[in-house]
Amino acid sequence: MLNYRNTLIVFITALILVAATDYFIPVSLGFYIGIVLVLLLLLTWGSISIRAGFYMKSACCGKSSKNAIVLTFDDGPDGLVTPILLDILKEYNAKATFFVIGSKAEKHPEILKRIDNEGHIIGGHSYSHHFFFDLFSYRSMRQELAHTSEIVYRTIGKRIKLFRPPYGVTNPVIAKVIRDQQYHSIGWSLKSKDTVMKNNDQLISRLKQNLKAGDIILFHDSKPRNIKILGTFLKYLDEQHIAVEQIDNFLNIRVYDY
Ligand SMILES: [Zn+2]
Numbered sequence: 178m179l180n181y182r183n184t185l186i187v188f189i190t191a192l193i194l195v196a197a198t199d200y201f202i203p204v205s206l207g208f209y210i211g212i213v214l215v216l217l218l219l220l221t222w223g224s225i226s227i228r229a230g231f232y233m234k235s236a237c238c239g240k241s242s243k244n245a246i247v248l249t250f251d252d253g254p255d256g257l258v259t260p261i262l263l264d265i266l267k268e269y270n271a272k273a274t275f276f277v278i279g280s281k282a283e284k285h286p287e288i289l290k291r292i293d294n295e296g297h298i299i300g301g302h303s304y305s306h307h308f309f310f311d312l313f314s315y316r317s318m319r320q321e322l323a324h325t326s327e328i329v330y331r332t333i334g335k336r337i338k339l340f341r342p343p344y345g346v347t348n349p350v351i352a353k354v355i356r357d358q359q360y361h362s363i364g365w366s367l368k369s370k371d372t373v374m375k376n377n378d379q380l381i382s383r384l385k386q387n388l389k390a391g392d393i394i395l396f397h398d399s400k401p402r403n404i405k406i407l408g409t410f411l412k413y414l415d416e417q418h419i420a421v422e423q424i425d426n427f428l429n430i431r432v433y434d435y
Contacts, residue, residue, distance in 0.1 A: 181223060181232045181349060188216045224311070227345040227364035233352035235342075237364035239427040241391035245420040247427045248273040249365065251302055251341060253398035254281055254288040261404050263291060269411040271421040273297050274432075275398065276341040276363070279304030279325030286332045293333040298424055298432050300339030300363060301325040311346045318354045336434040339363050339424070361430050365395040371403055381409055390419070393427075 191212055195204055223231025239247065248266075253259045254277055266273055275292050277299055282289050292299055303310055304321040313321070322340065329337050340360040342351055347362075355362050367387055374380045384394075396403055414421060425432045 180230065181220075181352075184216070184219055184223075184231075188212065224346050224348055227342065227347055227362075228366070232347040232349055233355055233362055235347070235362040235364035236393070236428050236430070238366035238393055239391045239422075241389065243420070243422070244390050244418065245422040245427065246388070246390070246392040246394055246414070247424050248394055248396065248421055249276060249341070249363070249424070250274070250396050250398035250403075251276045252278055252281075252306065254285045254292065255399050256285055256288070258401050258404060259285070259288050259398045260291070262398050262407055263288075263295060263297075265404070265407045265411065266297070267295060268408070269415065269421075271411055271414075272423045273421075274300055274339070274363075274424045276300045276302035276339070277325070277329070278302050278306045279321070279328050280306075282325065282328050282332070289329065289332045293335070296423075298339070299329055299333070299335075299337055300341060300432070301329070301337050301360070302341050303343050306343050310343045311348055311351065313350070315350050315353060318350060319358065322354060322358055322360070337432075338430075338434055339432055361428075361432075363393070363424070365393045367392045367394045369394060369396045369403075369406070371397050371400045371406065377402060377405055381406060381413075384410060385413060388419070393424075
């Protein structure tokens with residue numbers, strides 16, 4: 178299985194074998210550099226591919242036997258967008274999971290309460306969502322998660338168990354924090370691309386084309402364009418008889434520690 182531990186074992190073994198060969202038959206420096214470059218490429222690929230489960234396991238999809246999907250929203254709560262998305266979700270009787278940024282949750286406790294009151298689930302997405310979050314120390318990352326968890330607990334009285342790594346980037350430090358703090362890491366199988374695609378119609382067409390049973394779909398409630406997109410997408414799911422399921426049933430996991 179291609180994961181961090183196995184990769185390190187294979188590469189260290191390879192380096193030892195090459196060094197041993199070098200003792201008898203000279204091996205060019207380029208060969209050593211090649212091995213290290215391949216290792217760096219693999220480590221980078223593992224970092225940016227949450228679905229690969231290279232550094233840690235993240236739940237990225239559910240069973241495809243059920244005609245159901247899960248909706249997730251990152252980077253909120255947003256004072257303007259999140260309440261409108263909640264209205265749309267209510268209209269379609271759909272439940273979602275919101276991976277909140279601690280610093281934003283702190284500013285909008287009333288939205289956090291509303292998310293919870295209306296039957297949606299809250300997970301953590303770091304406190305700062307700092308661009309260099311992945312380079313933070315173990316201690317800083319743990320503080321980010323603990324701080325966010327505390328804010329949610331103060332507001333809704335529930336301890337979060339779900340975490341989505343900012344930017345979906347993983348590494349050995351994040352993996353250790355998640356393991357030690359006993360969070361479930363949640364990825365996705367389908368990105369809406371609401372942060373990069375320019376045209377809403379093209380975005381919705383792409384979602385419809387790529388959609389499959391068991392998907393965990395990633396949106397951002399920080400993006401006002403989702404006010405237009407969400408209703409159209411939920412209507413399509415309704416027409417296709419695709420259920421929007423809640424993540425705890427979907428993955429059969431506990432989402433809070435009470
Ligand atoms: Zn994010």
